[in-house]
Amino acid sequence: MTREVAAVALVLVSHSRELAQGAAHVAEQMAPGVLVVPAGGTEDGLGTSFARVEEALERAADGGRSVVVLADLGSAVLTTEAVLEMADEELAARVRVADAPFVEGAVAAAVTAHGGGDLAGVLASAQQAGAVFAGSGQGPAPVDPEPAAGEPDVDGAVRGRAVLRNPLGLHARPAAVLARRLAAMDARVTINGVNGASVLELMKLGLVTGDAVEVVARGAAAGDAVALVVGEVEAGFGEV
Amino acid sequence: MTLDVAWAIDWVRRAATAVVEHREELVELDRQIGDGDHGENLTRGFTAVVAKLDALAEPPALVGDVLRLVATTLMSTVGGASGPLYGTAFLRAAKVTGLPALGPDGVVALLEAGLEGIVARGKAVPGEKTMVDAWAPAVAAAVQAAEEGAPASEVLGSAARAAHAGALATIPLVATKGRASYLGERSAGHLDPGARSSDLLLAAAALAAGAQL
Numbered sequence: 001m002t003r004e005v006a007a008v009a010l011v012l013v014s015h016s017r018e019l020a021q022g023a024a025h026v027a028e029q030m031a032p033g034v035l036v037v038p039a040g041g042t043e044d045g046l047g048t049s050f051a052r053v054e055e056a057l058e059r060a061a062d063g064g065r066s067v068v069v070l071a072d073l074g075s076a077v078l079t080t081e082a083v084l085e086m087a088d089e090e091l092a093a094r095v096r097v098a099d100a101p102f103v104e105g106a107v108a109a110a111v112t113a114h115g116g117g118d119l120a121g122v123l124a125s126a127q128q129a130g131a132v133f134a135g136s137g138q139g140p141a142p143v144d145p146e147p148a149a150g151e152p153d154v155d156g157a158v159r160g161r162a163v164l165r166n167p168l169g170l171h172a173r174p175a176a177v178l179a180r181r182l183a184a185m186d187a188r189v190t191i192n193g194v195n196g197a198s199v200l201e202l203m204k205l206g207l208v209t210g211d212a213v214e215v216v217a218r219g220a221a222a223g224d225a226v227a228l229v230v231g232e233v234e235a236g237f238g239e240v
Numbered sequence: 241m242t243l244d245v246a247w248a249i250d251w252v253r254r255a256a257t258a259v260v261e262h263r264e265e266l267v268e269l270d271r272q273i274g275d276g277d278h279g280e281n282l283t284r285g286f287t288a289v290v291a292k293l294d295a296l297a298e299p300p301a302l303v304g305d306v307l308r309l310v311a312t313t314l315m316s317t318v319g320g321a322s323g324p325l326y327g328t329a330f331l332r333a334a335k336v337t338g339l340p341a342l343g344p345d346g347v348v349a350l351l352e353a354g355l356e357g358i359v360a361r362g363k364a365v366p367g368e369k370t371m372v373d374a375w376a377p378a379v380a381a382a383v384q385a386a387e388e389g390a391p392a393s394e395v396l397g398s399a400a401r402a403a404h405a406g407a408l409a410t411i412p413l414v415a416t417k418g419r420a421s422y423l424g425e426r427s428a429g430h431l432d433p434g435a436r437s438s439d440l441l442l443a444a445a446a447l448a449a450g451a452q453l
Contacts, residue, residue, distance in 0.1 A: 042319040044284070044319070046277075047277075047320055048319060048320075050323065074320075075319070075324060078325060078361050079323065079324045081324065082315055082327055
C-alpha cells in the first residue's frame with residue numbers, strides 16, 4: 001500500500017536509541033502519513049551522535065520536505081544545532097528545532113503534519129504541546145466557546161452526543177483519528193469543552209468506556225464534523 | 241617557537257594524553273555534579289582524533305585543517321554535550337586559522353573564536369559554572385599579553401594560566417547551565433568538569449608551544 005507522505009517530516013533526537021525509536025512509533029501510529037525519523041544514542045550507547053543526527057535530517061528532508069526536530073536533553077539540542085550550523089544552507093532553511101516536550105511535542109506535531117500542516121503550523125503545534133500540561137490539575141487551557149465576530153452565533157452551532165463503547169475509551173489512537181480529521185474540516189469543534197483538533201487535549205480528557213462525548217461544532221462543515229464524531233464514537237472506532 | 245601545523249598536531253596529541261591521564265578525575269568531577277560521563281566521553285573523542293591523525297598520509301597544510309579534523313571527530317564521537325561544545329569551538333577556531341602558522345594575533349583570534357563557539361552553542365555566560373569560566377579569562381589574558389607585545393607562545397601561556405585559575409574559581413559557584421544546574425545550591429563546592437577539561441586542553445596548547453605554566 002502506498003501512502004502519501006506529508007510535506008513536513010519529523011526527526012526525533014534523543015540520548016537513547018530506544019527512547020527515540022519508541023517516540024517515533026507512538027507518533028507514527030497516530031499519524032501514519034508522516035515520515036518520523038529517530039536519531040538516538042551513539043554507537044556505544046547513551047549520548048547523541050553528530051553523524052546519526054545528520055543522516056536522519058538528510059533522510060527526513062529528502063525530496064524537498066520540511067523538517068521539525070524534537071530533541072530531549074542538553075547534548076541532543078546542542079548536537080542538532082551543530083549539525084544545522086554545518087549543514088547546507090538550503091537544507092538548514094527547511095529545518096526548525098522545536099522548543100517542546102519530547103513525546104507530547106512529537107505526537108502533536110505528527111498529527112498536525114498528517115493533517116497537511118505547513119512547517120510553521122507543525123512547529124507551533126509541537127511548541128503548544130507543553131501548554132496543555134502547564135496548568136496540570138486545573139484541566140486544559142480554556143477554549144473560547146463563543147464564535148469569533150463574523151461567524152455564526154451560538155444559535156448556529158451544531159451539537160451531538162454519543163457514549164463511548166470501545167473498551168479503552170478515547171485513548172491515543174482514536175483521539176488522533178478525531179483530531180486529524182477534524183483539523184482538516186472547515187469547522188471549529190469542541191469535544192467536552194476542549195479543542196477537538198488537539199490530540200493532546202482530547203487525550204487529557206481521559207474519557208473511558210461509558211463516558212459521554214458532547215460535540216459542539218461551528219462553521220461550514222459543522223454538521224459533517226458532528227456526524228463524524230458521533231459516527232466514530234458509536235462505531236467504537238473499529239475496536240468493538 | 242613557531243605555532244605551525246606541527247605545533248597544532250603536538251597540541252592535539254598532548255591534549256589527548258592529558259584527557260586520558262585525567263580520565264578518572266574528570267569522571268569523578270562529573271559524577272559529583274553531572275552524569276559522570278565527561279572523562280569517558282572526552283577519552284573516546286580524543287582517542288578517535290589521534291587515530292585520525294595517525295591515519296593521515298601527510299600533515300595538513302594549515303593550522304585550521306588540524307583544528308577542523310578535531311572538530312568533526314569530536315562532534316561525531318563524544319556523545320555528550322562536550323562534543324558539540326568543543327566541536328563548535330574547534331570549528332570556529334579552524335575558520336580563523338587557515339594559515340601555515342600563527343603569530344600572537346593569530347592565537348588571540350583562535351581563542352576568541354573558540355570561546356564564541358562555546359557561547360553560541362551553550363548559551364552560557366561567565367559565572368554559570370561552565371567551560372566559559374575557563375575560556376573567558378583565557379581570552380582576556382591572551383588579548384592583554386598580545387597587546388603588551390608578548391610572543392605567540394607566551395600569549396598562549398598567559399591564556400592557559402588564566403584558564404586554570406578560572407577553572408578553580410568555579411568551585412564555589414552555583415551552576416545555572418547544563419546538567420549541574422538541576423542540583424541548584426548543591427552544585428556549589430565542586431570544580432566544574434567542563435572548566436577543568438578546558439583548562440587541560442589549553443595547558444596542552446601552551447606546553448606544545450614551549451610556554452612555562
